[in-house]
Amino acid sequence: MSRHRAxxxxxxxxxxxxxxxxxxxxxxxxxxxxxxxxxxxGIESVKKAIGSGTGISDQEIKExxxxxxxxxDATVAWLKKTHKLNPK
Numbered sequence: 432m433s434r435h436r437a438x439x440x441x442x443x444x445x446x447x448x449x450x451x452x453x454x455x456x457x458x459x460x461x462x463x464x465x466x467x468x469x470x471x472x473g474i475e476s477v478k479k480a481i482g483s484g485t486g487i488s489d490q491e492i493k494e495x496x497x498x499x500x501x502x503x504d505a506t507v508a509w510l511k512k513t514h515k516l517n518p519k
Contacts, residue, residue, distance in 0.1 A: 466501075469496075469501045470493060470496060470497070470501070473492075473496045473501050473503050473506070474489060474492050474493065474496065476503050477492050477495075477496065477503055477506050477507055477510070478492070480503070480507045481507060481510055481511065481516060482516075485510075485514060485516060486514070487510055487514060491510070492506070492510070495509055495510060
Protein backbone atom coordinates (compact mmCIF):
# COMPACT_ATOMS: atom_id res chain seq x y z
CA MET A 432 0.00 0.00 0.00
CA SER A 433 2.82 2.45 0.75
CA ARG A 434 4.18 2.06 -2.79
CA HIS A 435 0.91 3.40 -4.14
CA ARG A 436 1.29 6.54 -2.01
CA ALA A 437 4.87 6.98 -3.23
CA UNK A 438 3.77 6.72 -6.85
CA UNK A 439 0.83 9.02 -6.24
CA UNK A 440 3.18 11.66 -4.79
CA UNK A 441 5.67 11.22 -7.64
CA UNK A 442 6.27 14.41 -9.61
CA UNK A 443 6.70 13.27 -13.21
CA UNK A 444 7.92 16.69 -14.38
CA UNK A 445 10.67 16.64 -11.78
CA UNK A 446 11.68 13.07 -12.62
CA UNK A 447 12.07 13.78 -16.33
CA UNK A 448 13.57 17.26 -15.95
CA UNK A 449 17.01 17.47 -17.51
CA UNK A 450 19.11 20.52 -16.67
CA UNK A 451 21.29 20.03 -19.76
CA UNK A 452 18.25 20.29 -22.04
CA UNK A 453 17.02 23.33 -20.13
CA UNK A 454 20.32 25.18 -20.42
CA UNK A 455 20.50 24.50 -24.16
CA UNK A 456 16.94 25.76 -24.52
CA UNK A 457 17.82 28.93 -22.60
CA UNK A 458 20.92 29.54 -24.70
CA UNK A 459 19.00 29.16 -27.95
CA UNK A 460 16.27 31.52 -26.71
CA UNK A 461 18.90 34.15 -25.96
CA UNK A 462 20.12 34.23 -29.58
CA UNK A 463 20.75 37.57 -31.17
CA UNK A 464 18.79 38.58 -34.25
CA UNK A 465 21.84 37.81 -36.39
CA UNK A 466 22.17 34.32 -34.88
CA UNK A 467 18.45 33.70 -35.41
CA UNK A 468 18.84 34.55 -39.11
CA UNK A 469 21.86 32.22 -39.32
CA UNK A 470 19.88 29.47 -37.58
CA UNK A 471 16.93 29.56 -39.97
CA UNK A 472 19.17 29.79 -43.03
CA GLY A 473 21.24 26.91 -41.67
CA ILE A 474 18.19 24.72 -41.07
CA GLU A 475 17.08 25.14 -44.68
CA SER A 476 20.58 24.49 -45.99
CA VAL A 477 21.02 21.36 -43.86
CA LYS A 478 17.61 20.03 -44.88
CA LYS A 479 18.56 20.39 -48.56
CA ALA A 480 21.90 18.67 -47.95
CA ILE A 481 20.51 15.65 -46.08
CA GLY A 482 17.39 15.26 -48.19
CA SER A 483 13.84 14.50 -47.20
CA GLY A 484 12.45 11.46 -45.47
CA THR A 485 15.34 11.10 -43.03
CA GLY A 486 13.26 11.42 -39.89
CA ILE A 487 15.59 14.09 -38.52
CA SER A 488 13.63 16.76 -36.68
CA ASP A 489 14.13 20.49 -37.00
CA GLN A 490 14.95 20.53 -33.28
CA GLU A 491 17.82 18.10 -33.79
CA ILE A 492 19.11 20.18 -36.69
CA LYS A 493 18.87 23.33 -34.52
CA GLU A 494 20.77 21.70 -31.67
CA UNK A 495 23.46 20.48 -34.06
CA UNK A 496 23.82 23.87 -35.69
CA UNK A 497 24.07 25.49 -32.28
CA UNK A 498 26.67 22.96 -31.12
CA UNK A 499 28.80 23.51 -34.23
CA UNK A 500 28.18 27.29 -34.12
CA UNK A 501 26.28 27.37 -37.40
CA UNK A 502 28.87 25.30 -39.31
CA UNK A 503 26.55 23.68 -41.82
CA ASP A 504 29.13 21.23 -43.21
CA ALA A 505 30.00 19.92 -39.75
CA THR A 506 26.31 19.67 -38.89
CA VAL A 507 25.52 17.70 -42.05
CA ALA A 508 28.48 15.38 -41.50
CA TRP A 509 27.48 14.72 -37.90
CA LEU A 510 23.82 14.09 -38.75
CA LYS A 511 24.76 11.71 -41.58
CA LYS A 512 27.14 9.83 -39.31
CA THR A 513 24.73 9.69 -36.38
CA HIS A 514 21.73 8.61 -38.46
CA LYS A 515 23.80 6.39 -40.77
CA LEU A 516 22.61 8.17 -43.90
CA ASN A 517 24.21 7.07 -47.14
CA PRO A 518 26.05 9.84 -48.95
CA LYS A 519 24.40 10.76 -52.23
